[in-house]
Amino acid sequence: MSFDGITIRALCQELNPLLTGARIDKIFQPEKDELAFSVRTMRSGTLRLLLSANTRWARLHINSIKKLNPSNPPAFCMLLRKYLEGGKVQEIKQIDFERIIHIDIEALDDFREWKIKRLICEFMGRHSNIILVNPENNIIIDAIKRYGHERSSYREVLPGREYINPPQQGKLNPLLASYEEFVQFMWKQESNKNLAASFFNVFSGISPFSSRELCLAAGLEPLLAVEQCGELELSKLFNYTQKMLQGIDQGTMHPVAVYSHLQPLEFAPYPISSFNDSDHKYINFSSINEACDRFYNDSLKMLRLESMKVNLLRNIKTRLDKAYKKRFFQEGDLAKAHENLKYKDWGEMLTAYAFKFQKGDKTALIKDFYQGDEVEIPLDPRYTPIQNAQKYFKTYNKSRNAIKHLGKLLTSNQEEIDYLESVIVLIVQAETPEVVEEIREELEKQGYVKEHAQRARKELLKSQPRRFLSSDGLEILVGRNNHQNDLLSLKQAARQDLWLHSSKIPGTHVIIKLPQTTTSINDVPDLSLGEAAGLAAYFSKANQADKVPVDYTFRANVRKPSGAKPGMVIYDNYWTIMANPCSDNLKRFLAESEIQLLPGTK
Numbered sequence: 001m002s003f004d005g006i007t008i009r010a011l012c013q014e015l016n017p018l019l020t021g022a023r024i025d026k027i028f029q030p031e032k033d034e035l036a037f038s039v040r041t042m043r044s045g046t047l048r049l050l051l052s053a054n055t056r057w058a059r060l061h062i063n064s065i066k067k068l069n070p071s072n073p074p075a076f077c078m079l080l081r082k083y084l085e086g087g088k089v090q091e092i093k094q095i096d097f098e099r100i101i102h103i104d105i106e107a108l109d110d111f112r113e114w115k116i117k118r119l120i121c122e123f124m125g126r127h128s129n130i131i132l133v134n135p136e137n138n139i140i141i142d143a144i145k146r147y148g149h150e151r152s153s154y155r156e157v158l159p160g161r162e163y164i165n166p167p168q169q170g171k172l173n174p175l176l177a178s179y180e181e182f183v184q185f186m187w188k189q190e191s192n193k194n195l196a197a198s199f200f201n202v203f204s205g206i207s208p209f210s211s212r213e214l215c216l217a218a219g220l221e222p223l224l225a226v227e228q229c230g231e232l233e234l235s236k237l238f239n240y241t242q243k244m245l246q247g248i249d250q251g252t253m254h255p256v257a258v259y260s261h262l263q264p265l266e267f268a269p270y271p272i273s274s275f276n277d278s279d280h281k282y283i284n285f286s287s288i289n290e291a292c293d294r295f296y297n298d299s300l301k302m303l304r305l306e307s308m309k310v311n312l313l314r315n316i317k318t319r320l321d322k323a324y325k326k327r328f329f330q331e332g333d334l335a336k337a338h339e340n341l342k343y344k345d346w347g348e349m350l351t352a353y354a355f356k357f358q359k360g361d362k363t364a365l366i367k368d369f370y371q372g373d374e375v376e377i378p379l380d381p382r383y384t385p386i387q388n389a390q391k392y393f394k395t396y397n398k399s400r401n402a403i404k405h406l407g408k409l410l411t412s413n414q415e416e417i418d419y420l421e422s423v424i425v426l427i428v429q430a431e432t433p434e435v436v437e438e439i440r441e442e443l444e445k446q447g448y449v450k451e452h453a454q455r456a457r458k459e460l461l462k463s464q465p466r467r468f469l470s471s472d473g474l475e476i477l478v479g480r481n482n483h484q485n486d487l488l489s490l491k492q493a494a495r496q497d498l499w500l501h502s503s504k505i506p507g508t509h510v511i512i513k514l515p516q517t518t519t520s521i522n523d524v525p526d527l528s529l530g531e532a533a534g535l536a537a538y539f540s541k542a543n544q545a546d547k548v549p550v551d552y553t554f555r556a557n558v559r560k561p562s563g564a565k566p567g568m569v570i571y572d573n574y575w576t577i578m579a580n581p582c583s584d585n586l587k588r589f590l591a592e593s594e595i596q597l598l599p600g601t602k
Contacts, residue, residue, distance in 0.1 A: 002268060003059050003123055003292075005097045005174075005205015010248045010255075010269035010288040011061060012101065016092045018044065018062075024087050024105065029077035030067035033144060035130060039089065051121055051130055053144050057300065058128035060101060060121055061292035079142050083107060083117050083132065090116065097173045097205040099123040100166070104135070117141070122166060133163045171204035174241060182238050189226050196222035199237065209266060214241055216273050244270055255291035257283045262431050263302055267295040279591070301433060308436045309427055315449055316427070320420045327413050334406045340399035343392040345370060346377050350389035357385040419482075419565040420448075422506040425541045426481050429508075435463050439481045442566055467595040468535065470528035475513040475595075478535055482567030485509040486560070489569060495556040498524055500536040503549035503576055507540025509567070511555070521554075521575065529577065531593075534586040537579035550579050 019039060025046070026038040037049040050063035073081070087107025094101055103119040120131045131143040140163050148156045155164040172185055182202065189198040200211040215222040218240040220233055247253065248269060257267035259281045266272060269288045285291040349366045350357075357364050357379070364377045364385065379388050423439065430436045444451045465488060466478040477492075479485035489499060489509045496519075498512040512532045514524065529552070537548035553574035560569050580586065 002207040002209040002266060003099070004207035004210055005094070005099055006207075006210055006245075006248070007267075007269055007288065007292070008060075008094050008099055008101060008123070008205070009097065009245070010253055011292065012092055012094045013248060013251065013253075014287055014289055015049075015060075015062075019047075019049070019089045019092060022047075022089045024084055024089070024107075027077060027080045027085055028067075028069045029074050030069050032074065033128075035077070035080070035144070036063065036067065036069075051119075053121075053123075053128040053130045055126045055128065057296060058123040058125065059292060059296055060123070061296070062289045063297075064293050065297055076142055076144050080132065083109075083141065084119070087117070095165075097175050098166075099205065120163065124166065127166070129157060131157060131163065138163050169204060172202055174203045174205065174245060177203070179235070179238050183231075183234050186226060186229070186234055191225065191227040193226050194222060195220060195224045195226055195229060195233070195237070198226040203241075210268065213268065213270070213272060213274060214244070217244075217271070253288055255285040255288045257285070257291050257295045259283065259298075262298075264295050264298045267291045305430070305433045305436060308433055308440075309430065312427055312436060312440055312443075312449070313424060316420055316424055316443070319448055320417065320424070323413055323417045323420065327410065327417065330406055330410050330413065334403065334410065337399040337402040337406065340395055343396040343399070346375070347389040347392035347396065349375065350377060350385050350392065354385040354389070359384045361385070415565065415568065418506065419568060421541065422482065422508075422567055425506045425539075426508065429539055430480065432463065435480050438463060438483060442481060442483055446565065466539075468531070468589070468593045469595055470512070470525070470531050470593070471589075472525040472528045474525070474528045476528070476532050476535060477511040477513070478539055479508045479510075479567075482565075485567040489555065489558055490560060493555040495554065497555045498529070498532070498552055499555045499558050499571070500532050500550055500552040501571075502536050502540035502542060503551045505540050505542045505548065507536060507542075509569075510536040510539075530579070531586075531589055533577045533579040534581060534583065534589065537581040538586060538590070540581070543581045546580055546582060547578050548581060549576050551576050 019041065022039040022041040024037055025040050028036040028038070030036060031052075031054070033053045033055075035051040037051070038046060039049055040046050048063045048066065049060070051060050052058055084105050084107050087105040090104040090106050092101060092103050099122065101121040101123075103121065105117050105119060106114050107117060109115045116135055118133045118135045120129075120133055122129045122131070129143055129145045132141040133139065134141055140157060140159055140161050142159050143157045146158055148158055154167050155161075157163075172181055185202040186198055189201060193201075196208070196212045196215050199215065200206055200208050206214075212222045215237060218236045220237060224233070253269045254271050255267070255269050256272050258265045258272055258275045260275075260279055265275065265280070269291070272282070275282075283294070285294070345368070349368065350364060352369070353364070353366050360381045361379050362381050364379055366375055366377060367373070368375045377388075379385065380391070383391070423443065427436060427439055430439065440449060443449045463480055463484075465480060465484050468476040468478070470476055477488055479488050485508060488511050493499065493511045494513075494516070496516060497514050500510040500512070501507060510532050512524065512528060518524070533550040533552065536550045537543065537545075540548065542548045551571070551574045553571050557573045558569050558571045
């Protein structure tokens with residue numbers, strides 16, 4: 001992601017006229033390195049200005065999401081409230097095309113006089129910071145991140161110290177540099193460097209991503225060696241960059257963000273051209289603030305999604321490992337019980353030939369009247385042959401009862417394993433935190449995870465099944481969790497609809513909505529059946545296999561046993577089809593046929 005000098009300039013061009021004169025009503029610090037200013041404007045009403053000094057997500061933009069604030073505001077937040085609340089924004093400007101923004105705010109001081117305070121935002125990765133400075137003497141009042149010479153030999157960021165700009169990198173300012181200076185700096189680069197890397201080293205405020213994109217937009221190959229570039233190539237790159245910057249200054253921007261399967265990849269205030277395959281979607285925005293807001297909120301949403309997945313999967317896999325271990329011991333006990341069934345024959349043989357042996361004998365060699373072979377039966381010398389036979393009958397009876405009991409335990413444990421494996425598949429394939437939260441709620445009801453303390457206060461917004469349109473125009477529904485699977489298969493699907501599921505493999509339920517006139521499987525179009533089977537295979541545990549068996553039957557043949565876990569059903573009168581979840585045709589179908597797409601995608 002590129003929150004570089006180009007993006008910052010575009011943001012300042014939007015924010016400066018929007019927020020100049022805006023009144024700061026309230027200041028919050030929801031995170032240790034993040035601030036939220038509630039500002040009241042004349043034209044747009046109340047807005048939330050977000051400032052972040054996070055190592056990975058340092059940024060500034062109008063934010064649409066309201067975060068929870070700590071009950072006790074941090075010290076830096078209280079200091080900003082003292083100096084800036086009730087003040088008015090005077091100017092928002094970028095400094096020398098660097099990743100630095102100065103926000104000048106006029107507020108009343110302790111003597112009730114209007115004075116300017118300057119909030120300096122430095123967006124420089126792990127060196128990002130938000131610093132409050134008195135512009136009259138350039139003295140630091142405080143910073144969201146303090147550090148002294150033990151961390152930086154160049155400058156200290158501490159209250160009472162003079163504010164010193166971050167060290168210069170010796171690059172050219174693209175707003176001020178002439179073409180001759182640009183060419184001179186480019187030809188000073190190492191000859192083995194490519195054009196994009198050299199361009200990044202010459203101009204300040206240009207990220208590696210922007211450097212590559214500007215080369216492509218100028219019609220040049222980013223990997224072209226700089227020593228092979230002449231006046232033609234360098235003039236193209238320089239002129240296009242100047243034209244793009246002029247467009248930003250004139251307000252003619254084209255903000256865009258690139259997504260891959262709901263995962264935000266990049267955004268910029270200019271058209272992006274390096275992602276041109278079917279796996280990527282472009283979303284256009286009317287302002288760079290909207291692009292920033294959407295991109296970072298979605299990025300943090302996906303980060304939260306992954307965190308939720310990891311935590312939930314860890315819990316479920318622990319439960320699953322216990323179930324696997326339990327099955328191992330149960331199968332061992334069952335095998336031992338089956339082996340003990342021979343004691344019935346031994347008891348009968350001892351009873352029949354008891355007169356041949358006496359107390360004190362250690363073995364009895366008897367001809368098996370079932371098999372005809374001689375069998376050597378161990379005897380306990382402390383007991384008579386009849387008492388030994390009774391012991392063998394007792395062991396046999398215990399083993400026979402154990403077989404029945406272990407059969408029930410194995411069945412119950414296997415049902416739990418099947419359920420937990422299906423839950424893991426659904427968690428891995430979940431695309432939003434809301435879907436994972438629904439799965440967690442289901443697991444809470446089943447007693448697998450602890451219930452959220454605040455769950456009672458918050459009603460979950462239920463997600464909807466995935467919806468696809470087959471090549472024959474039939475609607476295909478795919479459940480996102482076991483709760484949806486039950487609803488789809490048992491309540492929403494009609495009796496004549498077709499139901500699909502990966503055969504004996506954890507996965508989700510798939511429904512093909514069919515006309516009421518459907519009476520035979522021959523009425524189902526083969527193409528739609530193949531596409532739905534591909535979806536059932538793709539959203540299953542075997543989605544990396546080349547061939548996956550998928551069972552399909554009419555919904556009327558699907559039922560839920562009493563007491564079964566969510567998503568668990570039985571079915572009969574079914575057929576089986578082989579599907580390839582890795583085929584190019586299915587990937588194309590997934591990309592083009594989902595009904596609910598991101599707004600603004602193309």
